[in-house]
Amino acid sequence: MKKTALLVLSIASYFSMFSQAEITENEIKDHIEFLILDKNGGRFPGEKGAKRVVKYIKKEFKTIGLKPLSKNYEQHFTAILRVDKGIDEKPEVSTCNVIGFIEGNDPKLKNEYIVLGAHYDHLGLGGPSSKSDKRGVVYHGADDNASGTAALLEIAEKLISKQDQLKRSVLFIAFGAEEQGLLGSKYFVENPLIPLSQIKLMINMDMVGRLNDKKHVYAGGAGTFTNGVDFMKNLGKSLGLNPIVHAGSVGGSDHVSFYKKNISVLGVHTGGHPQYHTPEDTLELINLEGExxxxxxxxxxILNKASTPDNIEFINQD
Structure with a gap:
């Protein structure tokens, strides 16, 4: 009887571990729901809501099993905030990037890194970057970029279940203050916690929650690494996506900071929409199945690039 109970428990434990490692719509939804809570105040740098979100991401990193690169997963920096026209004094606040990693297994290649990034901040209660004249209301940023942050957590969880296959190490960065001018990623590349020469590819996710009916997913910068364009096209099609892959078109999010340091990049998004930088960017409009x-x-x-020994060489697209 005891043996039977033990067997049932083992099987349940196995399937529990398996399900946790899979990317699920429910977990994506749960992450986004937390990130866009009114009490998080639109995740504005330096405010209580953003600090609450940092705590959440750190907890998730630890639960997943990511190792910290710095003390307590945090890389602190000072963000100079954008202000409305006509205002000279720009406020400065303290915020941070949240960083964890999975170590690769190859004695040599584990010193090379694939970086996966997404910014967690948004516009707070409106401001100079807003596309709406509404002020004093929460700009939820469900797609921009709670969707990318949720994806970061889900992909990290699945990748750690494949850790034994990884030759290269994988670095996960939730960037702060992207909406203030890519400040988190700029700070990281100017104050790297690992030598930049060891970063072979940086993949950034910014607005990945609104896949359309044609299943268009955009991948910019694919020409910055060897065979990147063909690889991204073929992989997307094999998954039932219709990828729109650009060799250049590096774009305007956090991967730009890495590209400027001659690091291969890939910027992934699902396109713009009328709710961009408005309070109406909410969970109801997220395509969970698509994300x-x-x-x-x-x-x-990432699994391919981190588990194969092929060289990843930077190719300039300017």
Whole structure:
């Protein structure tokens, strides 16, 4: 009887571990729901809501099993905030990037890194970057970029279940203050916690929650690494996506900071929409099934690039 109970327990434990490692719509939804809570105040740098979000991401990193690169996963920096026209004095606040990693297994290649990034901040209660004249209301940023942050957590969880396959190490960065001018990623590349020469590819996810009916997913910068364009096109099609892959078109999010340091990059997003930088960017408009598919696209990309010994060489697209 005891043996039977033990067997049942073992099987349940196995399937529990398996399900946790899979990317699920429910977990994506749960992450986004927390990130866009009114009490998080639009995740504005330096405010209580953003600090609450940092605590959440750190807890998730620890639960997943990511190792910290710095003390307590945090890389602190000072952000100079954008202000409305006509205002000279720019406030300075303290914020941070949240960083964890999975160590690769190859004695040599584990010193090379694939970086996966997404910014967690948004516009707070409106401001100079807003596309709406509404002020004093929460700019939820469900797509921008709670979707990317949720994807970061889900992909990290699945990748750690494949850790034994990874030759290269994988670095996960939730960037702060992107909306203030890519400040978190700029700070990281100017104050790297590992030598920049060891970063072989940086993949950034910014607005990945609105996959359309044609299943268009955009991948910019694919020409900055060897065979990147063909690889991203073929992989996307194999997953049932219709990828729009650009060799250049590096774009305007956190991967730009890495590209400027001659690091291969890939910027992944699902396109713009009328709710961009307005309070109406909410969970109801997120395509959870579509985001799960985009997560799989990015996961497979990293798994391939981190588990094969092929050289990843930077190719300038300017």
């Amino acid at each position: 799960k598919l985009v997560c799989e696209y990015v996961f497979q990309t």
